[in-house]
Amino acid sequence: MAGIYIHIPFCKQACHYCDFHFSTQTDYRQNLFNQLLQELHFQKEYLGNQPIDSVYLGGGTPSLLHHLEINLLLETIAKIFTLSENAEITLEANPDDLSFQYLKNIKLAGINRLSIGIQTFDADFLKKLNRAHSSETAIQILPLAREAGFTNISIDLMYALPNQSMEQWQQDLSKAIQLKPEHISAYTLTIEPKTVFGVQKAKGKLATPDEDTAASYFENLQEELFKNGYIQYEVSNFCLPHHYSRHNSSYWLQKHYLGIGPSAHSYNGDSRQYNIANNHLYMKAIADGHVPATLEPLTNKEKINDLLLTGLRTIWGVSLLELKENLNYDVIKIHENKLTTLIEKQLAYINNEHLYLTRRGLLVADKIASDLFI
Ligand code: SF4
Structure with a gap:
């Protein structure tokens, strides 16, 4: 979907x-x-x-x-x-x-x-x-x-x-x-x-x-x-x-989406695509037969950090298994001490191979995610 x-x-x-x-x-x-x-x-x-x-x-x-x-x-x-x-x-x-x-x-x-x-x-x-x-x-x-x-x-x-x-x-x-x-x-x-x-x-x-x-x-x-x-x-x-x-x-949830119109962006799992944020240049390009977009292929590092940043903000958490098996990033091994502190402070918990933030943790979700970045 x-x-x-x-x-x-x-x-x-x-x-x-x-x-x-x-x-x-x-x-x-x-x-x-x-x-x-x-x-x-x-x-x-x-x-x-x-x-x-x-x-x-x-x-x-x-x-x-x-x-x-x-x-x-x-x-x-x-x-x-x-x-x-x-x-x-x-x-x-x-x-x-x-x-x-x-x-x-x-x-x-x-x-x-x-x-x-x-x-x-x-x-x-x-x-x-x-x-x-x-x-x-x-x-x-x-x-x-x-x-x-x-x-x-x-x-x-x-x-x-x-x-x-x-x-x-x-x-x-x-x-x-x-x-x-x-x-x-x-x-x-x-x-x-x-x-x-x-x-x-x-x-x-x-x-x-x-x-x-x-x-x-x-x-x-x-x-x-x-x-x-x-x-x-x-x-x-x-x-x-x-x-x-x-x-x-x-x-x-990393679902693919297509963005249409000036400044809209798209994502297909491997890259992001950004349409130009200028109405007149956008119209001219489309009239000339092409989409005025910049393509940015995603590196492994960006995929890992994106998963952490987006997943930790949600009740669905971030799959530690996916990070380890698909992206070769073992959060538990690399950030053992940080995770222990987060769990002790009741800011995060692990369940079913997913890392979740508590209600208090959500208050500082972006900071926690960036501490776990690759
Ligand atoms: S300027 Fe337009 S896009 Fe921005 S908040 Fe107001 S109504 Fe929404």
Whole structure:
């Protein structure tokens, strides 16, 4: 099974923290959309004959697409690839784009999962982040999507926002829990240098919670979601039973995926492929008949480190047997002392030839993984 990701590189306005690839200039949108369809044809061999069990329209803002465009994208995928009957087909959406009629139309077009970028329910923070939606829309959007027939909804939340108190964060989290989404992705705000927040931070004009405070928000998140029946299946991803995101999981479970569109990347087990992150150069290349991508074959070392970094962030852990037998990396032998310390400190445990992190261990997952790198 494999996945397809399609990047829609347009947004109505730039959020102050965002360094994803997008443009707010949309006059050439139609042309770019046509090139996405063309790229799907160019890339038809990339996944071999693997059936596709997950399609993800991400961005940017895919909910800027007309429902007929979504229909056409999905029809094109179904014509070129073997799309599983029960494939998870997700649209990443901003709350302000989702009218009742639009929701019904995209459901008919084949979208069966929504990933809604709420980020926060707090009106002041929404303004600070420069999000396009209001606090009221954030609260109303889930019931509306339910009414339109969606039974699989994920929301994105952010914590450790500038000057955010623990109480404000708890209010946000509690509103999210009341809405009972099947899936919650919650990320700490990271300040990227080229964003508005990055510039403010460099000038000393942005106060964000320190690492310890951010860690206490994370622990609160784990605790509250656990109490409410959510499973933390990856550091930042939580779901009700049976609602793991196939798309998100494919990255951590080394499933193959094809990325379409500017800045999208692909993975086929042996290499990664990165499409150019420039809309105009992307369109020109596709019009000239080729995909503007850089290919990076993966070395044994990169495969080992990738497995550790991704596996340790999940409840599926990392297979020590796979590392030893397929990649010739015996973690137990090489890192015996480090593993003993991790286990003594109750940050990790070994079961059935897999290494797993505990809830506390997940807090420092990337640090633990890098200590075990080759
Ligand atoms: S966070 Fe989403 S909506 Fe905001 S600028 Fe980034 S891609 Fe666009």
